[in-house]
């Protein structure tokens with residue numbers, strides 16, 4: 001069997017087109033332009049790349065993008081003051097503080113200082129609680145994107161056995177909660193799970209979010225299962241040759257071994273081109289949703305959980 005490839009890039013394009021359409025309608029009918037503010041503290045190169053592409057895509061769908069770049073040694077009080085100003089700014093409907101923050105800053109404190117209604121990352125404890133109790137919330141972007149692809153592929157997920165590999169607050173736990181809310185029977189596996197291959201073999205849906213390159217081999221996958229690979233790992237790729245400085249070229253891989261899993265699975269997301277593009281698309285979707293809720297207007301359909 002060769003798995004159907006779930007094309008995250010194409011999916012993300014559709015989501016962005018839907019967001020853009022809604023933004024146009026908000027402007028034309030109500031004179032409102034949704035705005036997303038991204039706060040970056042320090043100069044972590046990966047974070048700078050993420051923030052740049054978030055800003056670019058925000059503008060591409062017709063929304064306003066506000067970037068706040070703060071020095072790496074910014075004090076907690078100064079960062080909290082920036083968040084407070086954004087909380088009170090009526091032009092700003094979504095706020096994202098790029099993680100990880102420098103070590104001297106308390107991420108939990110900062111995230112929980114964001115107005116939950118503007119918390120487009122969905123990490124505020126109020127949103128975690130709302131999601132956990134099945135109430136309307138802002139949903140973390142990576143799990144939301146994964147859920148959209150699963151729903152798009154299967155329609156209903158009701159009654160399916162789902163195994164989520166990883167229990168982080170940003171991916172594993174909210175993913176498990178979303179699958180539970182969609183009536184899956186959910187197992188959360190982690191580094192202390194016993195007989196992990198057998199646990200994974202029972203799954204109709206496997207979501208891998210462990211941060212370990214190609215950890216899940218094909219013989220852990222039940223024939224026909226759907227595999228969502230959240231992992232983004234960079235490994236050496238000597239087959240691509242060397243860089244100008246003599247170092248070995250690299251490539252991105254997921255948390256599952258794509259080649260062997262694709263032989264057994266019914267459907268699989270590739271890396272790159274799977275969950276990654278959906279994450280930013282869902283950030284834009286969350287911003288439009290937050291804007292509509294703030295204004296008491298109908299939310300776009302199909303863009304949230």
Ligand code: NDP
Pocket residue numbers: 142165166167168169170171172189190191192193196209210211212230231232233255275276279
């Ligand atoms: P974390 O490091 O926070 O969590 C990893 C989880 O995997 C932990 O719960 C850990 O268990 C578990 N784990 C680690 N090793 C094993 C193992 N050998 N067997 C079973 N479980 C294990 O990672 P994140 O959740 O932040 O990210 C996971 C992956 O997703 C990373 O590759 C990251 O780059 C990627 N990612 C991708 C995004 C995207 O847009 N596509 C967005 C966010 C993340 P324990 O709790 O016991 O330590």
